[in-house]
Amino acid sequence: NAGVTQTPKFRILKIGQSMTLQCAQDMNHNYMYWYRQDPGMGLKLIYYSVGAGITDKGEVPNGYNVSRSTTEDFPLRLELAAPSQTSVYFCASSYPEADTEAFFGQGTRLTVV
């Protein structure tokens, strides 16, 4: 019953460091998403993918990169961490139909100092 699994749960980065947030799902969902949550702002879409090999920008893509080499995995890369990237990050997945719900991972709390 894994669902959507994110790692790590917490991370502190120094300005300029890089890291990859991992996301994996075992529900054979075509669609996968990365969101960030900032206070009072709800969830902002960073990147999404409609299937292996296909990714597209969301609302706030700057400073991030993604890849989707398999249906299961959708890692998010931060190349040069900045304080503005301090946030809670959520990965989600769903079937492609608009009337199907999204399932979320447990979140990654990232602090950039």
Next chain:
Amino acid sequence: ILNVEQSPQSLHVQEGDSTNFTCSFPSSNFYALHWYRWETAKSPEALFVMTLNGDEKKKGRISATLNTKEGYSYLYIKGSQPEDSATYLCAHPLGQGGKLIFGQGTELSVKP
């Protein structure tokens, strides 16, 4: 990106009060409207996915209505309990298979 707007941003009620909040979304090219419940330190979980104009869905004390022609949905909680305290998010997919865009959420606090 077309916006999804929620109001109010936060709400404080007493246990037993009934409450409601609003989600506004673009009425053109409508496919679905999602409601999620998000408790502190947990992940968002789906409450309802609504597709038909005039649709009404219910889960326990929580219900939701949908007006696709005017572009709004209401979420109602009858007899609020402290365990209802959470952020309630609505989301709108852009297109039949499009990206899911969320509103800023309504943070509900229910005091015993």
